[in-house]
Amino acid sequence: MTDMMDMTTSPTVGDRIVHKRVPAxxxxxxxxxCGASGDHNPIHVDIxxxxxxxxxxxFSHGMLVMGYLGQALSDAFPPNRIRSFSTRFAAITQVxxxxxxxxxxxxxxxxGGERRARIALTTKxxxxxxxxxxxxxxAL
Structure with a gap:
């Protein structure tokens, strides 16, 4: 698990400020x-x-993996401070x-009159x- 970013601390370039492990x-x-998303593509459930x-x-839905990354980001920063979030899929996530x-x-x-940080994100x-x-x- 990760804790919300302490907004009184100023991060510096290179600081890891998002970290979350996901169950297998x-x-x-x-x-x-499949049920929650409405994505019933059999490639994800029918061997x-x-x-x-x-x-x-x-193999996993790409959007499930993206959801985990988004959750890790919103665990670290309140959603009202997130100005943008974008991803690209790099590889299939196996069972x-x-x-x-x-x-x-x-x-x-x-x-926009506020201090901001650009965060490089990965899921491995x-x-x-x-x-x-x-x-x-x-926004910081």
């Missing part, structure tokens, strides 16, 4: 996400379909992946493979 992706979680499509197993979401300060700047699995990369801008 399992089939039950994928099925629950026979996944194998027929050339994959060894089902069993243990994810870690992190964010480091890439830039400090002023905009237990093998260090990047599954998702992105950035956020937050």
């Amino acid at each position: 992706i399992n089939r039950h979680r994928l099925a629950l996400y 026979d379909f996944a194998k027929a499509s050339g994959f060894p197993d089902v 069993g992946a243990e994810l870690t979401c992190e964010g480091t300060v890439a830039e400090l700047f002023e905009a 699995d237990q093998h260090g493979e990047t599954k998702l990369a992105g950035e956020a801008v937050v």
Whole structure:
């Protein structure tokens, strides 16, 4: 778990200010996400379909992984301080992946009359493979 960023402390470039570990992706979680999101693509829950499509197993929804990264960001900063959040998918997240979401300060700047930080974000699995990369801008 991660705690809300202490707004009285000034971060510096290079500081890791977002960090969250996610429980291993399992089939039950994928099925629950199908129901919650309305994304019922069988590639995420039907192993026979996944194998027929050339994959060894089902795999996570990209938006589920993005949701974990967004949650890590909003755990570190109140949502009313998040000015932007964007990601790009880098690799498939397999069943069993243990994810870690992190964010480091890439830039400090002023905009709109407030101090802001650009945060470089990643989600990696237990093998260090990047599954998702992105950035956020937050008001400090």
